[in-house]
Amino acid sequence: MSEKEGKITINVWINEERLEFLKKVGLASMAKEKFAGMMLLEIACTEKQKDSLLQEFPSAKYDSSTTHSIELLPRTVKDRIFEASLKLHSTGPEVIDSVLGSTIRSNL
DSSP states (O other), rough: SSSSOOOEEEEEEHHHHHHHHHHHHOOOGGGGEEEEEEEEEEEEHHHHHHHHHHHHHHTTTEETTTTEEEOOOOOOHHHHHHHHHHHOOOHHHHHHHHHHHHHHHOOO
8 A cells, every 4th residue: 555545635735834834843854845835735635624625615626546645725724724734733634624614613
């Protein structure tokens, strides 16, 4: 089984400003360099969370063949995911739990 199999992620692109925020909370080392110096933060997601996100946001898609990531989430949702990651000092599924709870309450 490859490293990616069974691991569902949501990729949040990291610019200079976001990198500074990550440094402040000690998560900068979690950002990975991809595509010519661009960085991203991989947020872990469970199968149940994936299903909830895909149901809540019909434009989102799950790439089961290559990246095993949820793509095409609205920017506001990605921003909330990043903010929750900072607040919780985490890149684990609890970040998505936090976002799903606030998204459902606010009916984004």
